[in-house]
Amino acid sequence: xxQGKNTYxxxxxxEKHQLKKTGARLRVLSMMYAKNxxxxxxxxxxxxxxxxxxxxxxxxxxxxxxxxxxKVFDLNGTANYAVCSSGCHEHHHHDExxxxxxxxxKGVFCLNELSLPAINLPTGFQPTGFTLYASGLCPKCxxxxxxxxxxxxx
Amino acid sequence: xxQGKNTYxxxxxxEKHQLKKTGARLRVLSMMYAKNxxxxxxxxxxxxxxxxxxxxxxxxxxxxxxxxxxKVFDLNGTANYAVCSSGCHEHHHHDExxxxxxxxxKGVFCLNELSLPAINLPTGFQPTGFTLYASGLCPKCxxxxxxxxxxxxx
DNA sequence: TTCGTAAATGCAATCATGTTGCATTAGTAT
DNA sequence: ATACTAATGCAACATGATTGCATTTACGAA
Numbered sequence: 001x002x003q004g005k006n007t008y009x010x011x012x013x014x015e016k017h018q019l020k021k022t023g024a025r026l027r028v029l030s031m032m033y034a035k036n037x038x039x040x041x042x043x044x045x046x047x048x049x050x051x052x053x054x055x056x057x058x059x060x061x062x063x064x065x066x067x068x069x070x071k072v073f074d075l076n077g078t079a080n081y082a083v084c085s086s087g088c089h090e091h092h093h094h095d096e097x098x099x100x101x102x103x104x105x106k107g108v109f110c111l112n113e114l115s116l117p118a119i120n121l122p123t124g125f126q127p128t129g130f131t132l133y134a135s136g137l138c139p140k141c142x143x144x145x146x147x148x149x150x151x152x153x154x
Numbered sequence: 155x156x157q158g159k160n161t162y163x164x165x166x167x168x169e170k171h172q173l174k175k176t177g178a179r180l181r182v183l184s185m186m187y188a189k190n191x192x193x194x195x196x197x198x199x200x201x202x203x204x205x206x207x208x209x210x211x212x213x214x215x216x217x218x219x220x221x222x223x224x225k226v227f228d229l230n231g232t233a234n235y236a237v238c239s240s241g242c243h244e245h246h247h248h249d250e251x252x253x254x255x256x257x258x259x260k261g262v263f264c265l266n267e268l269s270l271p272a273i274n275l276p277t278g279f280q281p282t283g284f285t286l287y288a289s290g291l292c293p294k295c296x297x298x299x300x301x302x303x304x305x306x307x308x
Numbered sequence: 309t310t311c312g313t314a315a316a317t318g319c320a321a322t323c324a325t326g327t328t329g330c331a332t333t334a335g336t337a338t
Numbered sequence: 339a340t341a342c343t344a345a346t347g348c349a350a351c352a353t354g355a356t357t358g359c360a361t362t363t364a365c366g367a368a
Contacts (some may be wrong), residue, residue, distance in 0.1 A: 020335050020344060041325075052347050057326070059345095077231035077354090078325070100279055109279075117271045119286070124293025125254055125263075132273070133285045139278025174315065174364050195354075206318050211355070213316095231325085232354070 017066040024051050028059050029068075038072055038080035038099075038108035072108060075101045075135060080108045098132045104141035171220040178205050182213050183222075192226055192234035192253075192262035226262060229255045229289060234262045252286045258295035 010029040011021045019025065027048060032039055044056050060081055063069045069081045085097075096116050100109040116130055136142075164183040168175050181202060186193055198210050214235055217223045223235045250270055254263040270284055290296075 022335075022345065024346080053325090054327085054348080055346055062345095073227050073231045077227045077233060079231060098273065098275075100275070100281070103282070111276060111279075113276070114273065116286075119252065119268065119288070121252075121254070121288065122265060122267070122293075124296060125265075125288070125290065126296045127254070127288040127290035128257070129289050131287045132270075133287065134273070134275065134279070134281040135283050135285075136279065136281035139276075142278060142280045176316065176364075178317080207354090208319080208356080209317055 013068065017068065019062065019066065024048075024055055025059055025063075027051070028056070028063070032069060032081065032083050036109065038074075038082035038110060040074070040078050040080045042078070072099045072110070072131070074106065074108050075103065082108070082110045085112045096130050096132075098134055100138065101133060101135040102138035102141055103135055104137055107138055107140075109138060167222065171222065173216065173220070178202075178209055179213055179217075181205070182210070182217070186223060186235065186237050190263070192228075192236040192264060194228070194232050194234045196232070226253050226264070226285070228260065228262050229257065236262070236264045239266055250284050250286075252288055254292065255287065255289040256292035256295055257289055258291055261292055263292060 007026060007030070010026050010033075013029065014021045014025060028044060031044065031047065041053070041056055041060060044051075044060075045053060048056070060069070060071075060079075064071055064081065067084060070084050072080050072082060074080050098111040098114045098116075100111055101107075102109070114132075116132055119127075119130060121127055161180060161184070164180050164187075165175050167183065168179060173179065182198060185198065185201065195207070195210055195214060198205075198214075199207055202210070214223070214225075214233075218225055218235065221238055224238050226234050226236065228234050252265040252268045252270075254265055255261075256263070268286075270286055273281075273284060275281055
């Protein structure tokens, strides 16, 4: 996972995608790279009160278009965004990994290390992408610490 | 196949789940059993103008609770509902099959015949259910012969 | 068959998320 | 420093999800 980025690296990232280096974008990048779960727009709003909802909305959209992040829906049908691993390019995402929805803390985890097995569809279906979802309890909410920290989504 | 149900069978179904046999519920059941794709609430609203949105909302919820239908989100994060196959009970759904989202007609197909292979999760994750999504073109929209309609249903 | 009761419905209202248009601000190349 | 365009903020709207409450209806009991 591309963790531990600093501000300069985020600026490079924006520059690479021909996006202007604005404070809002850098803060969004910083927050999304810092956590290991996907982030919804309400998540971002609750932290960055000073940035307009629409700005966040457009930042997330342009990041997705550029292949910086990818979108995944949680159990409520709300869009969550997570940093893309290598292999994502503009308009061409490779997020064919497992998305784990924790039913307790509502966190959405992207488990990149799991690759999907080959799937055979009935005749006529022409798939362009697959996504595997699992729901249940994440490590934090299961076993050891039953006290979930509803810090992620709500 | 569980197709071709008549009104009496729908009444039996409602009775089995201790639900009163109302006109609205019978019409919803009839419509959902008649089509081979999942149905969103807006779909139902557009057809049954005389039934209140909230009534439809509650009918869908109680059907899902009882294990009559199951919920699946489409590409827009909108809830779609499909009739459950055998194996669904109250608060215990078995919809671990593939959901195909057509990007053209927006149809959501439940491909029951595809069973998921075993998935190994990282330590700590305790999954209770899996769902596999695919997006692309359905047989009708891809130009393939629309003759053989694969039996979808949950 | 009527009646009583709980369930089901309709209506109004509200919340949450997503989305567009437009005027203003700010990043950046020159 | 200037100018041009991208980015932002604000207002407004769209859609789907959700709750509270008054009214109606299904259905078992009298």
